[in-house]
Amino acid sequence: MAVTDSLSRAASTLAAVLLLSFGSVAASHIEDQAEQFFRSGHTNNWAVLVCTSRFWFNYRHVANTLSVYRSVKRLGIPDSHIVLMLADDMACNPRNPKPATVFSHKNMELNVYGDDVEVDYRSYEVTVENFLRVLTGRIPPSTPRSKRLLSDDRSNILIYMTGHGGNGFLKFQDSEEITNIELADAFEQMWQKRRYNELLFIIDTCQGASMYERFYSPNIMALASSQVGEDSLSHQPDPAIGVHLMDRYTFYVLEFLEEINPASQTNMNDLFQVCPKSLCVSTPGHRTDLFQRDPKNVLITDFFGSVRKVEITTETIKLQQDSEIMESSYKEDQMDEELMEPLKYAEQLPVAQIIHQKPKLKDWHPPGGFILGLWALIIMVFFKTYGIKHMKFIF
């Protein structure tokens, strides 16, 4: 009963084999479903979660990071695929009235520290260098696997950062900072080294939007808690603990993620609206121009979870060639024609335009000739007045 055709040779993935084993009669809606099935080209998920600030009064940044950690772990990314960087240990800080806990909600409603936290980079290991090495994979051979980002070109990576930032930088540890250009270059290097398939970058810091505006590598979607010139604000003041427990943006992201389960069909557009200005006070921003799929087709679980897709069907589905699938998906996404060309690294996007998207205004300065002339005039008037012979009385 099974009819094999030439397409079966082209199908190489296990999922495709599974699908193809079911009959040749492929209704059009089944085809659609199959396309949905293949809409994200990733096979594995990674998460790099970074808290860059120390000190007790930055409790909220640790809570931010731990709350994202809690969510991705709950949605299926194992500790081996999470690189968690925490610059300070709030749970064991002597100032913590509730030892061994980190709460994200006041009145001790949600302990994001949990029972099982695996911190890969802690306290003074959280540096710009280590962070960039983790991203780019340029790591000493002795580094244990738990401290590596062992992703490949089929990996969807979630990168979450929080800390104190400014326009174009994020402070690490009170002693150094990473700039948005360095970050953009690191992502480009990751792309060139085929270390990701798609990348979701979320940052919760003041002027967070400045951190993603220099990105120029493809397949990056970026979210930030605030626009350039805005502060991100804290939330959940807890008098018993004596500090703010979370930042507003991550607090609402966490509330949103708590509703997600592995089968949820919630897409990225919902994530964009998770914290309106009325709640956040700051204006969260996002950037999708580098991303090649429509955000509405991107499931939250594509990044926040590690969801193995299994669809059981009795129909036989004819799969198109890889290239055709790509083509059709691009048409669906109404991409430009030039993107249909085989992707070339680094040139595929108008890098120069992106880098120079905001030409800096130069401060007006009087022309040099004008100043020179002014001096000449002063000197001329002087000599006209006093004569050259008085020079010796001046010097």
Place this chain on the structure above:
Amino acid sequence: MTSDSCGPSSRLYLAAPDQLGLLSSGCGATCLPPGRCTAGPTLLGAAPSGLPNPLTSCRLHQHRPPSSRPLLWARAPSALDMRAGASVSGTGSAGERGSPGLTGAACGHRGGDWRRERVRRWERVRSRAALPRHGPPVGPGSPARARPPRAAPQRAAVVRTGLGEAGTRGPWTRAAGGPMRGPHRGPGPLQLLAPLRLLAPFRSCPLEALRISGPGLALGSGVPMQDSGFSVLSYVAGIAWFLALVFPPLTQRTYMSENAMGSTMVEEQFAGGDRARAFARDFAAHRKKSGALPVAWLERTMRSVGLEVYTQSFSRKLPFPDETHERYVLGEWGVPGPRKHLEGGMVSGTNVYGILRAPRAASTESLVLTVPCGSDSTNSQAVGLLLALAAHFRGQIYWAKDIIFLVTEHDLLGTEAWLEAYHDVNVTGMQSSPLQGRAGAIQAAVALELSSDVVTSLDVAVEGLNGQLPNLDLLNLFQTFCQKGGLLCTLQGKLQPQDWTSLDGPLQGLQTLLLMVLRQASGRPHGSHGLFLRYRVEALTLRGINSFRQYKYDLVAVGKALEGMFRKLNHLLERLHQSFFLYLLPGLSRFVSIGLYMPAVGFLLLVLGLKALELWMQLHEAGMGLEEPGGAPGPSVPLPPSQGVGLASLVAPLLISQAMGLALYVLPVLGQHVATQHFPVAEAEAVVLTLLAIYAAGLALPHNTHRVVSTQAPDRGWMALKLVALIYLALQLGCIALTNFSLGFLLATSMVPAAALAKPHGPRTLYAALLVLTSPAAMLLGSLFLWRELQEAPLSLAEGWQLFLAALAQGVLEHHTYGALLFPLLSLGLYPCWLLFWNVLFWK
């Protein structure tokens, strides 16, 4: 009469900017008739071009035989003016405005002192007219020659340039004349000022100088008057700036800079009011029973609330050991303080302290809550609250720093002993037993003084030893918890003005600011926090005030504020360093930063600088005159044996006044026993009276130095002495203002005018009165009156005198016990300096 003719001329020049030596027109626009402009050269064409600028007045008299100088001073200027006018107006055109002599006299009618210089100048000009030239020749066509008379642009420039140059023109103008004198002279020190000579644009045309000598010199001699005008302006600007500090652009709202203490978001759970009152009752009872600090009871109680308890015993020999010293020991509010337990001048006592160890942190940092206990029953409520807080803190697990609860005996003496032992130093000669328990570096300290179960307000004191202040963030912390708890908090005992936009707020702030300035200037530790500041421990004192207000707070409210402060301080990760260390406070929520208040004292010191510069110029030119080559033909002057202002004439007064200062510093304490043997006084009285006696004896100084100093050059002698004194004073005040702005500003305000005015001519009685009124001791007396006036507790004259004596004793005592620097500063620095001015005033 002719002053009218001078007035319009200056206005004319004001309207014609090109008159600043640029053009040859307008020479008739001064007091001189225009005809002389052309007549001059023909008349006096033989004059050497090296002749000085007529404005360079002081140089001239050097060329006369020294013997003639006093005569010249005494000579009536009018006659000379007549002669000057007559010789100048050779062409007969002078008649246009009446007699030339009258013209000169009128235009020169600026001040008695300058008139005689004008006379000398004229003599000099006449004598030099026959000299061969020394300097570069000035041809008939030289641009300088065609310039208007000196006086005219001089005045114009003064009018035109306004503040910046007007005051400085005089000296520099004279300086510019110096190097032109001839090739024989080496470069003078003023050539360092070479670029500034641009400000002296009118190089002398000797011919015109001669021609216009009478009125020109007269006008030129007005420049120093402009100097003093500028000095007055600068002084007024300094005072005005200080008064303006309380107005909102200069005074700013305080804000918390430290991230770790960012908000008041902590939960105060202290509820031990009853416990605190019980502790306080027990403490008071035990103290009454034992008559001293109940050490054993304190130890037992502290141990029972779970602290590590240690004691420290100390003893200190006071510099003047007599029970009468208590008469002079000031309490905090200026009333005689509690009696101390003194046996033969020895004070001994015991400090008790308990350490609450942070449960989960290493003992590397600590906070201190301290209660100073005198020997009477005050402050027992503070001890009670301290113990109750200790019990409450012991139950919390969030401490990251150890907390030291310290009860000291003998108020600040105990605190000093404990601090010295804690930091293992001995700076004041305190004998004490070493500390058995320590708790790391002290990050902050709060001293508490409470004498009643309820308070109506909390007063905060920040001024510490030698005017040191804690970091402003500590005060901000207190202020935020005051607001959170709804407590009524005061600064300098003054309620906080709410409305800073109208005039009332700033005026009220000005009172607070003045009180703070007075207290900071006194250099006393105003509470035991003041001693912590020396060890770079941020500290302040909270005083519970129980007045007649209706609404009262109990110990729980105070305890909650303290708990909140300690919890926030516990969050600190570094020493307090983010906010200001140097500030003035017109209110609890307003401050003036150092960048904004320093100009006030800068303006005052500028007066001294200007005066010194002026004197320097005069002296310099006098010196230049002496270096005139003896080989030159003509009326060359026999050189005086020395510069006249040689070291010898300066060393003696300097040494004598320094010695007086040293005597003032050393003798009172050293000679108290001698004094008590020979006079029916107690030691403390002996010290104070010796102090006053030596101080007054210093006023006899001029007569002593007069014999020592050779009187070869009387005029330059006092000038040089005054110059040195001015620089000395300016340096001292500058240094003091940098470390203790309040003291520097108060001293500058009082001493600068008298110092600038002092000279041996003119109304000497007036100057003497002014100088005495602004001497350091009179200043202290005045400050005491002002202080009590601002506190709305005015003093009668007798009370004021008693308080003055008390303050003197207190100053000496605090220098010896705590290392307060006000007494040595005044006795070793400012008093000798002031004596120098006294010396100048009575120079013969």
